[in-house]
Amino acid sequence: MPRFHAVVFDLDGTLLDSLQDIAAAANDALHACGFPIHPLAHYRRFVGNGQRTLVQRILPPQARSNAWIETVLKRMQDEYARNWRTHTQPYAGIVAMLEKLRLSGVQMAVLSNKPQEFLLSQVSWFFPQIPFFAVAGAREGYALKPDPAAFLDLLNTVGCTPAAAIMVGDTSVDMQTARACGAAALGVLWGFRERSELQMAGADFLAAVPAEITAFIEATPD
Numbered sequence: 034m035p036r037f038h039a040v041v042f043d044l045d046g047t048l049l050d051s052l053q054d055i056a057a058a059a060n061d062a063l064h065a066c067g068f069p070i071h072p073l074a075h076y077r078r079f080v081g082n083g084q085r086t087l088v089q090r091i092l093p094p095q096a097r098s099n100a101w102i103e104t105v106l107k108r109m110q111d112e113y114a115r116n117w118r119t120h121t122q123p124y125a126g127i128v129a130m131l132e133k134l135r136l137s138g139v140q141m142a143v144l145s146n147k148p149q150e151f152l153l154s155q156v157s158w159f160f161p162q163i164p165f166f167a168v169a170g171a172r173e174g175y176a177l178k179p180d181p182a183a184f185l186d187l188l189n190t191v192g193c194t195p196a197a198a199i200m201v202g203d204t205s206v207d208m209q210t211a212r213a214c215g216a217a218a219l220g221v222l223w224g225f226r227e228r229s230e231l232q233m234a235g236a237d238f239l240a241a242v243p244a245e246i247t248a249f250i251e252a253t254p255d
Contacts, residue, residue, distance in 0.1 A: 121155070
């Protein structure tokens, strides 16, 4: 049996290549409110800490009032609800990797800073065949990653200790989440951030392709 009994995945930049649809919704909101828009590449740095923080980052400094944040956030979420399936797809090799983990008996979950309603819709749409034991996004009562509370709550539902769990993600936020509760941290190199960020945040392992995730888990016997 593998040493890791539970694998918790981030969504955007880890399982899904979703940046184009996120950026399109955010730029639509900015344009509608009379603010300048941003190039797609800049959104690699804007995402990761939840949609409210994303809006704070994309607004001009002089417009970061609560009123403008709420206005742009609402417009962005309405647009994203319409367009999240336009370009978003699982990264190549992701579905095969998840299937292999499923067959190995490893418990899998998704933990994201994306609002819960979007997270549930996307996971059920793109991965209907994968029996995730939990899908947890931004919601009342839980702090966002890297706060470890939601991660630990997921592990408690399946009786897994942090030492037997691994967090898989593409940003320092995911690595910090794992470190905050004593779980292993696996950074993926196909996502939104650079190798250096993941290394500096304490990644135990870096995966260049999804198949390396299963290889890492299978190479660490209990």
